[in-house]
Amino acid sequence: MVTESTQRSDPTVDVPEPLFADPAAEARWRGRFTAARISVPDWARDAPAHSVYSSNASGTWEVYAWDREADAHRQVTDRPQGTRGATVSVDGTEIWWFDDTDGDEFGTWVAEPFAAGERRQAVPGAERGYPAGLDLGRTTTAIGWSTDEGSTLAVAVGDAALRTVYAHTEDAGIGGLSRDETLLAISHSEHGDSRHPAVRVLQVADGSAVADLYDGEGKGLEPVEFAPVAGDTRLLVSHERRGRDELLIWDPVAGVETELVIDLPGDLSAGFYPDASALLVAHTRAGRTTLHRYDLTTGELSDLPTARGSVGGADVRPDGSVEYGWSSAEHPSSVRVLRPDGTDEVLLTPPGDKPAPSVALQDAWVAGPGGEVHALYARPEGTSRPVPTLFMIHGGPQAADEDRYSAVRAVWLDAGFAVVHVNYRGSSGYGSAWRDAIEGRPGTTELEDVAVVQAWAVESGLADPAACVLEGWSWGGYLTLLGLGLQPERWAVGCAGVPVADYVAAYEDEMEPLRAFDRSLFGGSPTEVPEIYRTASPLTYLDEVSAPVLVLAGENDPRCPIRQIDNYLDGLAARGREYAMVRYDAGHGSLVVAETLRHTAAEITFTRHALGMNLPVGDEK
Template identity: 85%
Template sequence: MDTRTDPTVDVPEALFADPEAEARWRGRFTAARISVPDWARDAPARSVYSSNASGTWEVYAWDRGSGEQWQVTDRPNGTRGATVSTDGEWIWWFDDTDGDEFGTWVCEPFAGGDAAPAVPGAERGYPAGLDLGTTTTAIGWSTDDGSVLAVRVGETDLRTVYAHTEDAGIGALSRDESLLAISHSEHGDSRHPAIRVLTVADGSAVADLYDGEGKGLDPVEFAPVAGDSRLLVAHERRGRDELLIWDPVTGTETELDIDLPGDVSAGFYPDARALIVAHTRAGRTSLHRFDLETRELTDLPTAQGSVGGADVRPDGSIEYGWSSAEQPSSVRVLRPDGTDEVLLTPPGDRPAPSVRLDDAWVPGPGGDVHALYARPEGTEGPVPTLFMIHGGPQAADEDRYSAVRAVWLDAGFAVVHVNYRGSSGYGTAWRDAIEGRPGTTELEDLAVVQAWAVESGLADPRACVLEGWSWGGYLTLLGLGVQPERWAVGAAGVPVADYLAAYEDEMEPLRAFDRSLFGGSPTEVPDRYRTASPLTYVDAVVAPVLVLAGENDPRCPIRQIDNYLAALAERGKPYAMVRYDAGHGSLVVAETLRHTAAEIAFVRRALDLSVPIGG
C-alpha cells in the first residue's frame, strides 16, 4: 500500500525497547481473527466469513461438510463483507474502489470461479441494503440524487420499486418473496425512519408504519416460514429499543413486553416460534430466548462481556461472537444441549490477553455518564490518561477486547471510554439529546468524566490525551478547540474537521443524517454547523494534534481535513498528519499497525516521554 506520511510524523520501527513487549503488542494486531459466519439458508453447510488471516480483511468460504476453508477475495485494500445465496451456489461481495464504499455487488461461484456483476442493471452507488430470496433479489443503492430500491425476479430485468431524494433502504423479503419491507425517511428524518411494505409483483404499497416525530422504526426480518407475513420490527415508543410483531397484510400489531431493563434487539428462530434476543446494558450484552406463544424469557448462558452476530442455525445451535476487555474475540457455538464451545479457530497464535474494564457513573448535565476505564498494571497514583472516544455517534464503547486499548495500557496510559449523550444503549432520550446541538453536547459529558478522572486520582491533569476515530476524531478536534485547558495532546483519525466543507463532499446518506441531526442543511441552519465545526475554534487550539486521514474517505472527505490543517499551519499551531490510500479506516493490518505506532509515538513525544518505550 502507498502510505504517505507527513515528514513531521516519525513512526518508530519499534515502540518498545523490550523485544517481548514489542512482539506482544504487534501480535495482538497480526493474530488472525474471524467474523461470525453467514450460511446459505437452504444449504447451511456452505458459509462465508471475513478474516484478516492474509494480513488484510478479506472474504473466506467454509464448506462445513468437508471442513475445507479458503480465501475468496484478494484486493489491495481489502473487502468489507459478503453473503451467500440461499442455495449456497454463489458468494456475493461488494466491489468498491480503494475503500471509497462506492461500487456494485458482484458474485462468484462458491465452488470457485471468476466474479461478475451480480445484478445487471444496478447502478454504482453506496449500498442501501440487499436481501436474497430463492428467485428474488432486492437491492438498494444511493447516490447524490437519492436512494433507489429495486427487485429482480429470476432472469427478468431489474425493476425499480421505490426511489426518493431522501434516505431509504432495503429491509426484508418475506419468505414467499411476495412482500418487501423497506425503511424510508420521506418525512425528512433519516435518524427516525418509517416502514413501508411493498408487493414484489408491482411495487404497490401494502401498508405503512410510522410512529411520528422522533420515534424510529426498523424492519428486522419477516418470519422465516412460507405464507407467514409477520414482520419483526424494532421500535422506540417508550424511550428505549424494543420489539413488536406487525402483520402488514392483516394489520395486526403486537408489542412484545420483554422484561429486560436495557435495549433489546432480536431475530427469529428458524421455526418462527421464538426470538433470539440480545440485551444491551451498561456496555455488556446477554443473550435470551423469547417464546412468542408462552411469552417465556429464558437466559442463554454466555460469559460476561460483549456478544455480536448471534444467529440460530436450523438445528437450534446458536453461533455468536464473544469477547471481553481481558479476553480476545472468539466465534462460539451454544448447542441445544447447553454445550458452549469455540466454533472456529483461526490459524496461528492467539492474541495476548489484556486488562479488565471497570465502570464509573459520573453526574453530568444530562444525567449520569457511563464511563469504562482501565489502569496500566502495576501502577498507582495519577498516570497519563487516554480518553478514547468512540465513533458513531450512534454507537457505544463496550466491555470488549481491543488491541488498540491494550497497547496504550502497555505504553503506560490509563484508558477511559465515555458513552456520552448521543451513544446507543442508554435509551433513546440519551441517544437523541445531541439533536440540534451536536458536538458541544458530547463535550460537556467528556468534561465531567475528565474532571472525575483527575479528582479520583486516576489521571495526571497535565497528561490528558483526547483520541478517537470518525465521530470520535471529530470530537477530538472539537475538544482541542473548545476545551483547550483540559487536553495536553490530541490524535484524530478520519475526523470531521470543517463541517461546512464536509457536508458538501460527503456521501448523500450522511448528508441526510446531518440534516436530521442538525435540524436542517448548512443553508437552513448555518449557525448550528459553525458552532459544531472544529474549524471555528482553530485559534484556541494549543495542544499538538495528529490527524490521520484516508484519501478516498466518503464519510469524512479529505478536502475538509486539508482546510483544517491549513488553518493550523497559517497560525503556527503544532500538528502532524498521516495520509493513507484507503477510505474511512483501513482493512490492511500493517496500515493499522502504522497508525497505532504513529499515534503512540506522537503522543509520548508531545508529553516528553521516551520513544521507544523503556529505551
C-alpha cells in the same frame, strides 16, 4: 521526530522501530494486531453447510468460504485495500461481495461460484452507488443503492430485468423479503428524518404499498426480518415507543400489531429462530450484552449462558444451535456455538498464535449535565498514582464503547497510559432520550459529558491533569478536534482519525446518506441552519487550539472527505500550531493490518514525544 511529507507539506510521524524496548513487549503488542481473527459466519438458507465469513488471516480483511461438511476454507477475495460485506445465495452456489474502489464504499455487488470460478456482475442493471441493503430469495433479489440523487430500491425476479420499486431523494433501505418473496419491507425517511425512519411494506409484483408503519416525530422504526416460514407475513420490527429499543410483531397483511413486553432494562435487538416460534434476543446495557430466547407463544424468556462481556453478532442454525461472537476487555474475541444441550464451545479457531490477553475494564457513573454518564476505564498494571490518560472517544455517534477486547486499548495500557471510554449523550444503549439529546446541538453536548468524566478521572487520582490525551476515530475524531478548540485547558495532546474538521466542507463532499443524517441531526443543511454548523465545526475554533495535534485520514473517505481535513490542517499551519499528519490510500479506516499497526504506533509515538516521555517505551537511558 517529524519529517516533511513528500505528498504535501504536512509533517508526518517518524515511527521508531521498535516501539517498546523490551523485545517481549514489542512482540506482544504487534501480536495482538497480527493475530488472525474471524467474523461470525453467514450460511446459505437451503445449504447451511456452505458459509462465508471475514478474516484478517492474510494480513487484510477479506472474504472466506467455508464448506462445513468438508471442513474446507477458501479465501475468496484478495484486494489491496480489503473487502467489506459478503453473503451467500439461498442455494449456497454463489458468494456475493461488494466491489468498491480503494475503500470508497461506492460500487456494486459481484457474484462468483462458492467453489471458485469466474466473477460476474451480480445484478445486471444495478447502478454503482453506496449500498442501501440487499436480500436474496430463491428467485428474487432485492437491492438498494444511494447516490447524490437519493435512494433507489429495486427487485429482480427470475430472469426478468431489474425493476425499481421505490425511489426518493431522502434516505431509504432494503429491510427484507418475505419467505414466499411476495412482500418487501423497506425503511424510509420521506418525512425528512433519517435518524427516525418509518417502515413500508411493498408488493414485489408491482411495487404497490401494502401498509405503512410510522410512529411520528422522534420515534424511529426499523424492519428486522420477516418470519422465516412460507406464507407467514409477520414482520419483526424494532421500535422506541417507550424511550428505548424494543420489539414488535407486525402483520401488514392482516393489519395486526403486537408489542412484545420483554422484562429486560436495556436496549433490545432480535432475530427469529428458524421455525419462527421464538426470537433470539440480544440485550445491551451499560456496555455489556446478554443473549436470551423469547417464546412467541408463551412469552417465556430464557437466559442463554454466555460469559460476561460483549456479543458481536449472533444467529440460530437450523438445528437450534446459536453461533455468536464474544469477547471481553481481558479476553480476545472468539466465534462460539451454544448447542441445544447447553454446551458452549469455540466454533472456529483462526490459524496462528492467539493474541495476548489484556486488562479488565471497570465502570464509573459520573454526574453530568444531562444525567449520569457511563464510563469504562482501565489503568496500567502495577500503577496506583495518577498516570497519563487517554480518553478514547467512540465514533458513531450512534454507537457505544463496550466491554470488548481491543488491541488498540491494550497497547496504550502497555505504553503506560490509563484508558477511559465515555458513552456520552448521543451514544446508543442508554435509551432514546440519551441518544437524541445531541440533536440541534451536536458536538458541544457530547463534550460536556467528556469534560465531567475527565474531571472525575483527575479528582479520583486516575489521570495526571497535565497529561490528558483526547483521541478518537470518525465521530470520535471529530469530537477530538472540537474538544481541542473548545476545551484547550483540559487536553495536552489530540489524535484524530478520519475526523470531521470543517463541517460545511464535509457536508458538501460526503456521501448522500450522511448528508441526510446531518440534516436530521442539525435540523437542516448548512444553508438552512448555518449558525448550528458554525458552532459545531472544529474549524471555528482554530485560534484556541494549543495542544499538538495528530490527524490520520484516508484519501478515499466518503464519510469524512479529505478536502475538509486539508482545510483544517492549512488553518493550523497558518497559525503556526504543532501538528502532524498520516495520510493513507484507503477510505474510512483501513482493512490492512500493517496500516492499522502504523496508525497505532504513530499515535503513541506522537503522544509520548509531545508529553516528553521516553521512546522506545521502557527505555530509561
